[in-house]
Amino acid sequence: MRKIYLPLTEEIRESLRAGEEVLLSGKMYTARDAAHKRLYEAIKKHKKLPLDLTDNVIYYCGPTPAKPGAPVGSCGPTTAKRMDGFTPALLASGLAGMIGKGRRSEEVKKAIKRYKAVYLVAVGGAGAYFASKIKKANILAYKELGPEAIYELWVENFPAIVAIDSRGQSIIKE
Amino acid sequence: MRKISTKKITDVVSRLVLKANFSLRKDVLSSLKRAALSEKSPLGKSILKILIENARIAEKEGLAICQYTGIAVVFCEIGQKVHVGGDIDKAINEGIRLGYKKGCLRKSVVSDPIIRKNTGTNTPSIIHYSFNKSDKLRLTVLPKGFGCENASKVFMLKPTATEEEIIESVVGAVKEQGADACPPLILGIGIGGTLDKAATLSKEATLLPVNKTNPKKHLKRLESLILKRVNETGIGPAGLGGKTTCLGVNILSFPTHIAGLPVVVNINCHALRSAESLI
Numbered sequence: 001m002r003k004i005y006l007p008l009t010e011e012i013r014e015s016l017r018a019g020e021e022v023l024l025s026g027k028m029y030t031a032r033d034a035a036h037k038r039l040y041e042a043i044k045k046h047k048k049l050p051l052d053l054t055d056n057v058i059y060y061c062g063p064t065p066a067k068p069g070a071p072v073g074s075c076g077p078t079t080a081k082r083m084d085g086f087t088p089a090l091l092a093s094g095l096a097g098m099i100g101k102g103r104r105s106e107e108v109k110k111a112i113k114r115y116k117a118v119y120l121v122a123v124g125g126a127g128a129y130f131a132s133k134i135k136k137a138n139i140l141a142y143k144e145l146g147p148e149a150i151y152e153l154w155v156e157n158f159p160a161i162v163a164i165d166s167r168g169q170s171i172i173k174e
Numbered sequence: 175m176r177k178i179s180t181k182k183i184t185d186v187v188s189r190l191v192l193k194a195n196f197s198l199r200k201d202v203l204s205s206l207k208r209a210a211l212s213e214k215s216p217l218g219k220s221i222l223k224i225l226i227e228n229a230r231i232a233e234k235e236g237l238a239i240c241q242y243t244g245i246a247v248v249f250c251e252i253g254q255k256v257h258v259g260g261d262i263d264k265a266i267n268e269g270i271r272l273g274y275k276k277g278c279l280r281k282s283v284v285s286d287p288i289i290r291k292n293t294g295t296n297t298p299s300i301i302h303y304s305f306n307k308s309d310k311l312r313l314t315v316l317p318k319g320f321g322c323e324n325a326s327k328v329f330m331l332k333p334t335a336t337e338e339e340i341i342e343s344v345v346g347a348v349k350e351q352g353a354d355a356c357p358p359l360i361l362g363i364g365i366g367g368t369l370d371k372a373a374t375l376s377k378e379a380t381l382l383p384v385n386k387t388n389p390k391k392h393l394k395r396l397e398s399l400i401l402k403r404v405n406e407t408g409i410g411p412a413g414l415g416g417k418t419t420c421l422g423v424n425i426l427s428f429p430t431h432i433a434g435l436p437v438v439v440n441i442n443c444h445a446l447r448s449a450e451s452l453i
């Protein structure tokens with residue numbers, strides 16, 4: 001299986017093909033509904049974002065609380081389509097990729113192609129498995145949102161499947 | 175009368191919360207293993223293998239199988255020769271609260287469906303009581319995530335509806351939202367009664383072993399036709415294609431009114447979790 005080291009540069013994105021399985025290593029960020037709303041509003045108001053989106057990957061995930069000594073609790077992907085309304089604006093601001101589960105809207109698919117981004121699917125419901133791939137976690141922003149805060153996650157060999165590639169090709173069953 | 179204390183009920187419920195969330199049901203695990211062998215899509219196969227590995231890690235590390243630990247549905251079957259000294263509702267909910275706290279499990283319950291403030295305890299749970307003639311008390315905890323609960327559907331069909339119409343209703347529900355409900359799915363179907371009776375039956379049907387064959391011949395046939403048709407959709411594991419869209423279908427039925435045919439399909443993700451104990 002192909003190993004990818006983050007950040008996800010344009011060169012890597014363009015080489016990924018829908019249906020390909022990859023192992024990701026490096027740093028990614030979590031954000032789900034509430035964090036997306038905040039990032040989106042900040043972009044609309046031309047405010048500074050708490051993270052630089054350029055070439056970075058957002059994982060749609062809200063981990064369960066960590067047991068003592070562990071970086072995070074179970075942390076599988078959440079349903080991607082709830083983020084659809086916010087995603088094109090984030091992609092326009094440099095976001096390189098998203099990891100989630102399930103289908104995306106036509107608008108998101110078009111934006112992925114336009115900004116040469118990529119949507120990856122992680123296996124939904126495999127929360128304990130993904131926890132074992134996370135080596136370190138740190139809250140970066142919006143701490144008050146609890147499990148919905150933005151975390152920095154350092155991952156090693158995190159498996160994902162390219163579901164929509166930078167050419168707009170998709171393997172998701174409609 | 176056999177006495178059972180509320181403390182005993184609380185202890186058992188809290189243990190069942192942990193068991194259900196950390197150890198995948200054996201019948202679910204073996205159906206995943208069978209599917210991993212028979213799935214033709216390479217991607218589907220590797221997804222199924224990840225799910226099997228996930229169950230192993232969850233059990234070994236004491237981690238939630240899935241972070242979406244749901245709202246707890248509790249089935250409490252009370253023998254008529256049992257006397258519970260105290261408030262049984264309170265005892266069950268206290269067990270739920272303790273279990274979710276101990277297990278570092280996500281609290282997902284809001285106190286009011288419109289105001290939506292998290293109760294912080296994952297209570298109240300949804301409790302279904304029933305009675306039998308024994309001197310025992312059976313408790314079953316079913317943590318239910320809402321990704322798949324939201325994909326579930328009620329159909330109030332005409333009494334003259336054909337078998338094909340029932341199948342199409344169920345398959346239609348899967349086609350509509352199944353891809354986002356973490357397939358491979360497990361379907362619990364309630365047929366007959368009233369709207370509420372069919373809904374309760376559909377939930378109870380998810381407690382049956384995944385590949386149990388129905389003792390009623392006509393329902394056995396319907397289960398296998400639905401399973402076949404759902405798998406023909408090609409949605410596959412994680413919605414990325416393959417022949418394993420559904421691991422199993424169980425139907426429970428009840429007498430109904432001459433003018434109606436309620437059908438409820440309760441969709442479950444592959445992480446179908448439940449645990450039971452007989453006190």
